[in-house]
Amino acid sequence: MQMNMVQAINDALRLEMRRDDRVVVLGEDVGKVGGVFRVTQGLYDEFGEERVVDTPLSEGGIIGCAIGMSLYGLVPVPEIQFADFIFPAFDQIVSELAKYRYRSGGEYAAKVVIRTPVGGGIRGGLYHSQSPESLFIHVAGLKVVCPANPYDAKGLLLASIRDPDPVLFFEPKRIYRAAKGDVPEGDFTVDIGKANVVRPGKDVTLLAWGAMLYETLLAADQAREQGIDCEVIDLRTLWPVDIETIAASVKKTGRVVAVHEAPKTCGFGAELMALVNEHAFVHLEAPPVRVTGFDTPFPYTLEMEYLPLAHRILPAIVETARFE
Amino acid sequence: MQSIEAKDSVAGAGLWPADVERVLTSDGRAAGAAPVSDDVAVAMLKLMVLVRSLDERMITLQREGRIAYHTSGLGDEALVVAAAMASREKDWLFPEARHAGAAVVRGLPVGAYVHQAFGNARDALKGHASPDHIAAPAVRVGSVSGIRGNHLGHAVGAAWAAKIRKHDAAAVAILGAGGLDAPDFHNALNFAGVAKVPVVFLCARRSADVDDRAVAYGIRGHGCDGTDVFAVYKLLSEALERARRGEGATLVDAWTQAWEPTPAWSAHDPIVRLRRYLESRGAWSESAHDACARDVGAEIDRAVQEAEKAGAPPSETLFADVFGTMPAHLRAQLAGTKLHAPLRDKTRTGE
Numbered sequence: 001m002q003m004n005m006v007q008a009i010n011d012a013l014r015l016e017m018r019r020d021d022r023v024v025v026l027g028e029d030v031g032k033v034g035g036v037f038r039v040t041q042g043l044y045d046e047f048g049e050e051r052v053v054d055t056p057l058s059e060g061g062i063i064g065c066a067i068g069m070s071l072y073g074l075v076p077v078p079e080i081q082f083a084d085f086i087f088p089a090f091d092q093i094v095s096e097l098a099k100y101r102y103r104s105g106g107e108y109a110a111k112v113v114i115r116t117p118v119g120g121g122i123r124g125g126l127y128h129s130q131s132p133e134s135l136f137i138h139v140a141g142l143k144v145v146c147p148a149n150p151y152d153a154k155g156l157l158l159a160s161i162r163d164p165d166p167v168l169f170f171e172p173k174r175i176y177r178a179a180k181g182d183v184p185e186g187d188f189t190v191d192i193g194k195a196n197v198v199r200p201g202k203d204v205t206l207l208a209w210g211a212m213l214y215e216t217l218l219a220a221d222q223a224r225e226q227g228i229d230c231e232v233i234d235l236r237t238l239w240p241v242d243i244e245t246i247a248a249s250v251k252k253t254g255r256v257v258a259v260h261e262a263p264k265t266c267g268f269g270a271e272l273m274a275l276v277n278e279h280a281f282v283h284l285e286a287p288p289v290r291v292t293g294f295d296t297p298f299p300y301t302l303e304m305e306y307l308p309l310a311h312r313i314l315p316a317i318v319e320t321a322r323f324e
Numbered sequence: 325m326q327s328i329e330a331k332d333s334v335a336g337a338g339l340w341p342a343d344v345e346r347v348l349t350s351d352g353r354a355a356g357a358a359p360v361s362d363d364v365a366v367a368m369l370k371l372m373v374l375v376r377s378l379d380e381r382m383i384t385l386q387r388e389g390r391i392a393y394h395t396s397g398l399g400d401e402a403l404v405v406a407a408a409m410a411s412r413e414k415d416w417l418f419p420e421a422r423h424a425g426a427a428v429v430r431g432l433p434v435g436a437y438v439h440q441a442f443g444n445a446r447d448a449l450k451g452h453a454s455p456d457h458i459a460a461p462a463v464r465v466g467s468v469s470g471i472r473g474n475h476l477g478h479a480v481g482a483a484w485a486a487k488i489r490k491h492d493a494a495a496v497a498i499l500g501a502g503g504l505d506a507p508d509f510h511n512a513l514n515f516a517g518v519a520k521v522p523v524v525f526l527c528a529r530r531s532a533d534v535d536d537r538a539v540a541y542g543i544r545g546h547g548c549d550g551t552d553v554f555a556v557y558k559l560l561s562e563a564l565e566r567a568r569r570g571e572g573a574t575l576v577d578a579w580t581q582a583w584e585p586t587p588a589w590s591a592h593d594p595i596v597r598l599r600r601y602l603e604s605r606g607a608w609s610e611s612a613h614d615a616c617a618r619d620v621g622a623e624i625d626r627a628v629q630e631a632e633k634a635g636a637p638p639s640e641t642l643f644a645d646v647f648g649t650m651p652a653h654l655r656a657q658l659a660g661t662k663l664h665a666p667l668r669d670k671t672r673t674g675e
Binding site (some may be wrong): 024050053055056058061062063064065066067068069070071072076079091092095098100101102103104105106107108109127140141143163164165189193240243 | 382416417447448449450452453457460463466467469471474476477478479480481482484485486487488489507511512514515518519603607612644646647648649651652653672
């Protein structure tokens with residue numbers, strides 16, 4: 001069935017809430033309004049106010065409560081309305097959620113899936129456009145997932161809810177409706193920790209996720225016109241990242257470009273470069289390259305100059321491909 | 325319950341508000357009906373002695389360098405015992421480090437508590453956390469956080485879950501006065517009030533900087549003499565009853581006096597107060613108290629001996645429990661340490 005990402009995520013939530021009555025959705029405007037992007041639409045009518053909870057406007061309160069609910073035995077799927085607002089919850093996520101299993105020696109597991117829209121290109125400005133993945137990847141105990149198409153969105157969300165560990169489920173808002181595809185109506189999962197080689201190729205490995213996957217594919221199309229055959233990999237899971245797939249690709253191509261919206265310095269691209277060096281250095285024919293957002297806050301007016309769109313990815317591909 | 329005046333010599337030297345509730349007077353008479361039978365009161369006394377003795381022993385062990393750290397709750401024994409006993413088995417308890425003794429009162433073995441303080445090979449927490457940062461799912465005591473106030477939200481969430489599932493269960497969070505200032509204090513009480521969650525917040529108070537925080541959050545607020553275990557127990561029991569009836573949350577301020585190593589402090593000592601009451605009723609005696617102290621001391625001695633024999637947890641435990649299943653990148657890091665082990669053991673000194 002053709003779905004966009006909003007529909008696919010909604011479908012996953014509905015399916016899982018029917019299948020498992022421990023699943024509870026909570027967040028700002030998720031209930032009666034159905035979510036500001038309508039991702040939770042219809043759930044309140046079907047499951048009621050006790051399982052689809054409109055919370056006060058406090059991300060720290062939402063996540064603190066979600067942790068307590070998970071200890072009791074519920075499966076909470078809280079929403080942070082925009083990832084830019086996640087910082088009041090940063091303490092609960094980093095100090096509590098990420099460490100609960102470890103600091104209790106495995107006696108407890110705090111199991112929460114935090115859904116939140118990420119990314120720019122929607123004229124959202126400083127506080128509706130950020131991609132904070134590297135801040136969370138850096139914290140031991142958290143899994144970080146970012147699907148780029150409806151099939152993966154549904155399958156990965158179901159996998160995330162069933163995974164025993166805390167998961168940050170990042171939803172690239174720019175393609176909430178633009179990304180469409182065929183999605184099975186029933187129950188299926190996509191494995192966490194497995195990247196997807198969207199387009200095989202032999203000359204340059206391109207690593208991307210979220211909305212920038214499509215810019216990367218566009219740049220790959222343009223590169224092909226110049227005789228460069230790119231292998232495009234959608235990471236899908238940011239952490240734990242599928243280093244095997246990445247390394248196998250880089251060993252084949254010898255050249256790699258990583259693309260992400262988040263600012264360059266200490267963005268996840270930096271970790272990818274380090275991992276590529278550790279796993280495939282002797283196979284490299286060119287320095288690994290990152291095409292990223294700039295080290296600035298996310299701008300309002302000039303966001304299309306900030307974002308690493310195809311017109312910035314293409315020169316990086318060409319330079320890497322031609323490097324000797 | 326009797327109201328006491330601020331100028332009462334035991335009323336925290338004028339630092340407490342004017343009207344805190346009390347059952348036992350300072351010389352151990354019951355001004356109202358005792359909330360429990362003599363048998364239960366004797367159990368309370370023994371448990372307060374255990375909590376106190378554990379606390380004192382941990383202080384000594386820290387001074388001697390045999391454990392690295394201890395967060396003391398001396399003087400708060402009435403809160404700890406009342407919270408653990410007024411709540412039922414199916415209720416959840418979320419203390420902070422200074423009140424970790426609440427888990428022992430609930431049923432966490434003394435040995436387990438001491439192993440955790442040593443972070444040794446027999447620690448259920450694998451030496452992952454500092455002393456007093458216990459976790460005890462078997463007795464529904466949440467993992468103690470190192471960040472002041474963060475556990476309050478967890479208590480709200482657990483209680484909220486019970487409400488959603490229509491279970492007859494509630495949660496109690498215990499906090500020290502510092503927890504009132506924590507950012508999550510606001511979040512927890514706000515959510516508890518808005519969602520009418522069956523949670524009770526029990527706060528060890530010292531000075532009345534602000535009298536009534538509960539009113540701001542639309543929850544009930546009550547104050548009691550925190551050195552009177554009957555008063556704390558009574559207020560908690562009432563609050564939990566209200567919570568279970570769907571009447572929402574309560575903030576109980578239990579006024580205590582910070583422990584001092586002076587004879588005058590015994591006027592604030594919850595153990596002395598309850599002991600006087602029980603002795604006046606013939607339910608306790610000096611010899612009974614001596615026997616209790618001896619037994620508790622011996623139990624702690626044994627636990628410390630066992631703990632010191634156990635040694636450190638194996639190196640691999642450093643990597644355990646980050647995730648449910650160890651992922652490849654951690655397996656690789658663990659494998660890497662095995663290469664370093666011979667060199668590390670050679671260069672390690674003084675161990």
